Amino acid sequence: MHGFETSVPTYRAILHDERVFTDPAEYRPERYLKDGQLDLDVRQPEVSAFGFGRRICPGRYLSDNTLFSIVSSTLHAFTITPSLDNKGDPISLSTKRTSGVISYPEPFKVDIKPRSSSAEILVKEAVVGDDWA
Incomplete structure (x- = not known):
């Protein structure tokens, strides 16, 4: 192939990996917690939204903070x-x-x-x- 290739990861496979998540199709947000705190050893769901590696989205912090502001303001009001x-x-x-x-x-x-x-x-x-x- 001439030119360049774009690497497109298979997010479904990444986020439904049974070696990482038991029952990956089941909605269980507690899988990301350990002793009531965020378990940083578990693959985080941001991978599907922002990518990873060198090509990770540079606007991820802006979007996270904006979403937090919108949700917290809505719940406050x-x-x-x-x-x-x-x-x-x-x-x-x-x-x-x-x-x-x-x-x-x-x-x-x-x-x-x-x-x-x-x-x-x-x-x-x-x-x-x-x-x-």
Whole structure:
């Protein structure tokens, strides 16, 4: 072959390696913990998102910090609970995911409510500015 070759790792094989993960298809986030702390000896899931070696994504820290900021701000401002069925009981949340190149959770119903009136004002100002009233 002339020119260059692009090395494309098989992420599925990397992240479903039974020598590393027992029951790799099973959702078990506790596999990354040891004595309540992150177990750095276990292959980390960031490999699938950011790559590895010389070609690892240089923006990985920016994206991690941005995601942390978004999630923590959302949890600070809102109470998120499962929606209720006709009887008033919480609807069980599904852990099913789509399949394909990009996998994401299947639709589910939750109730999202501001934790307080000040949290509601803060969010409205952040979304539409000071002129929302």
